[in-house]
Amino acid sequence: FYRCTAKLNRWFDCVHWPWVQAxxxxxxxxxxxxxxxxxxxGAAGISEIITEIRGKLPGLEPAPPLEPELARFRLxxxxxxxxxxxxxxxxxxxxxDDLHWADRSSLLLLEFLARELGESRxxxxxxxxxxxxxxxxPLADTLAQLSREPVFRRQVLRGLDQDELGQFIExxxxxxxx
Numbered sequence: 001f002y003r004c005t006a007k008l009n010r011w012f013d014c015v016h017w018p019w020v021q022a023x024x025x026x027x028x029x030x031x032x033x034x035x036x037x038x039x040x041x042g043a044a045g046i047s048e049i050i051t052e053i054r055g056k057l058p059g060l061e062p063a064p065p066l067e068p069e070l071a072r073f074r075l076x077x078x079x080x081x082x083x084x085x086x087x088x089x090x091x092x093x094x095x096x097d098d099l100h101w102a103d104r105s106s107l108l109l110l111e112f113l114a115r116e117l118g119e120s121r122x123x124x125x126x127x128x129x130x131x132x133x134x135x136x137x138p139l140a141d142t143l144a145q146l147s148r149e150p151v152f153r154r155q156v157l158r159g160l161d162q163d164e165l166g167q168f169i170e171x172x173x174x175x176x177x178x
C-alpha cells in the first residue's frame with residue numbers, strides 16, 4: 001500500500017502520505033511500550049506504511065499476505081484501532097491538509113474512519129481548496145460520502161480581502177501597509 005516514486009517530490013504522489021505524515025510524528029515521540037499497547041496486533045500492518053514503527057518495535061513479524069481488498073480492510077481497521085486507542089488517554093486531533101491532492105486510497109481511509117468514529121475521542125480535520133475540485137475529482141466523491149455521516153461537519157473558510165489582509169498584518173506584525 002505504501003509507494004512513493006523517487007522522481008516525484010510532492011506528498012500527494014505517495015499512497016497514504018497524508019496519513020503517514022500525521023501518524024509519523026506521533027510514532028516518533030511515543031515509547032515502544034505505548035505503541036505496542038495502542039497498536040496491538042495491527043502494528044505489523046501499520047509498519048508497512050510507517051516504517052519508523054519497525055525501529056521502535058524491532059521484533060515485529062510481517063503481516064500475513066492477504067488479497068488486496070482484505071489487506072486494505074486490515075490496514076484501515078488497524079489504523080482506526082490504533083488512533084482510537086491513542087485517543088483514550090487524551091483526545092486526539094489529526095489534521096490532514098491539502099486533501100485536494102490526496103490519493104484515492106487515502107480518501108478511502110478517511111471515509112472508513114468517518115464511519116467508525118462514533119463515540120471515540122478522535123477528531124479528524126481535513127482541509128482542501130474547493131477551487132481545485134471538479135465533479136470528477138476523487139475528493140468530490142469522498143465529500144459526498146462523508147456528508148452522509150452524522151459526525152461530519154463542513155466549515156467553509158474564505159480568504160481575506162485586501163483590507164482584511166492589511167488589518168491582519170497590522171495586528172500580527174505591527175506593520176501598517178500602504
